[in-house]
Amino acid sequence: MTLWLMAGLLFTPLAWAVLTLLAGFRWGRAITWLGIAIQVLVSLALWAVVVRDGGFQYPLGGWQAPLGIELRVDGLAVTFVLLTALVAAASGLHAGFYLDPDKQWHRYFWPLFWFLWAGLNVVWLGNDLFNLYVGLELISLSAVGLVALGGQSEALRAALRYLMAALLGSLAYLLGVALFYGEFGSLSLSGIAFALRQDSARDGAGFALVLMLFGLALKTALFPMHRWLPPAHGIARSPVSALLSALVVKGSFYIAARLWLELGAPLGSLALAQLLGLLGGMAVFWGGWQALRQPKLKQVVAYSSVAQIGYLFLLFPLTWNTTEAAALQAQQAMTLQVTSHALAKAAMFLSAGNLIMSVGSNRVNALAGVSHFLPFSLFSFGLAGVSLMGLPPTGGFAAKWLFLQASLATGQWWWLVVLLGGGLLSAAYVFRVYRASFVEDSNIDHFFHPARRLEIIPMILALLSLGLGLMAEPVLSVMALTFANGEGT
């Protein structure tokens, strides 16, 4: 049973990438629907298995680590697998109606979409440093391809800039992997953590950790290395932007978090932890401030991602050398922030796409009067915004509340400034979009009305993000599940 689930999870996206590459856009869409159904079912079933029996290690090809590659299927991994299934399914369904089937380059959306999904699953389940690198490459290259898809020179420029940033990040990460391999003779993350527990005098690997965290932070667009993100996420088609903001940047962050939680205690330092937290805090303010000033709607949403990513990096100072309870709270906060931001941001980009489609312009000021014509999409946008602001009962609120408690418990009160100020800034940029949409402008009377199904998808995502705060308890209890036999946590 588990064997089939793992196969479905790992190989369906790859097989579907090949199938959709051979088909045209419309056939690709039909094939994709089937694939989405399989992936969602498999992810749910695997989640249920882990909830029932606890996590497990999965050796590929029957070769145990360190000779072969072992996957790590635990509560956190399946939570993110399920989140990916939800968000990718929503974006895929939306894209099927949003993209123009008669433009022949749109056929390449499907294979790239499936490769992206495959790469995400590789990263969530990875426990081998090199395997994680390959997963990162799958994600980055398909994301770059999706940004560039049939675009004009602006899109190509953004994609190329994205590619350069992603490559530099990958290379830094890869150099770190090579140094770790040299030091420990193994690529298995749990193997390295085990070796470090036996003999913690190996401080030469500290530089490797710094390199890898730098590479991953660049790929996650941490301030001040964020400048590639807004052009790329802003110019991509809206379903693509949703995938990029909701999932792609989380992939590299997730690896950084796993590295830190496994190796941070012996190899990290107070300065490194505080520096990462500080950059995260600056990202919250800078991203929020820039979002407030952007003339284009999707740039507002993209800069809001820069800000929301900043919160995630509070994980580093709050888990370094702190009490177990506070560290656990910080991890829970990080999980909730990843989940709620993924849902809310996907909802926001998809509804922004609908709004742009409706008024025929990508500028915030052009939204005047749209509240009459597209209240449903505007409402989804606002609901997602409520979660980003961190108002109860949303998932964003639960995440920030936990971050706040962890900050107080560890005596690092300065993060409170970030948590409160960031919420106010996000309120400001969400209300700015609302204000523009409620302006009465009788000169415009040619609104295009997108299909109802395009409006329902972001609404569902926004509602999920809203309800996450109420559901936080069960989500967090699954996240904390580790291996059934109690080892290797």
Added chain:
Amino acid sequence: MKRDLALLPATAICLAFVSGLAYSIWQIAITIKPVDLPGLLGKNLDQSGVENPVTAVLLNFRSYDTLLEIGVLVIAGIAGISVARTSSLEDPELRTSDTLLYALQRWLIPLMLLLAGYLLWAGSDRPGGAFQAGAVLAASGVLMRLGGIPMDFLRPGIMLRLGLSLGFAVFLLVAVTSALHGGEFLAYPPELAKTLIVVIETVLTLSIAMVLLALFVSAPVNNAEEPEEGGSG
């Protein structure tokens, strides 16, 4: 003076990077590794189906990584052909009429094809294999393209897409089929390991060559087609 100051942070970063790297390598040189992976590899080599340890790692012990790496190559191919129009295949400007090149081609191309075949075959017991053979094959394709030999399969049609995905698809099929026999994923049945590895290497060679060649051919990007969402307003 101002320019020198601007160089200062960059120099500091480079110095920090180099000294960090040097310190790490020094540490690596003086400590003993807790895991002896090459030794472990040597012990298991006879179960892998090939004699060359590199090929054994790539196609057996860590075949999952290799499968995904081929996926990365296919993505690069897709991204390349999705942004470019290949009408330039007939572009007379790109077609050379260099007699020297033409004469050399008649000698070089058969040799290069032979070399690609040899590299592929050699991969089972000494350095070589699909990646090297694919690169040589692609290079001979580039020469043919420069010499103006028409290669219609490089147009963005079903042939191109089939060629791009062939190696990956076969690899994936083997992985899934081996699982249907009750084994772990990507576990080859021991008696078939050698045959399967040779088959996979062969189709991979073709696909790798195809990806590289497609990237070369579709490299010139014309004025693209799609405006930004809502860009007109």
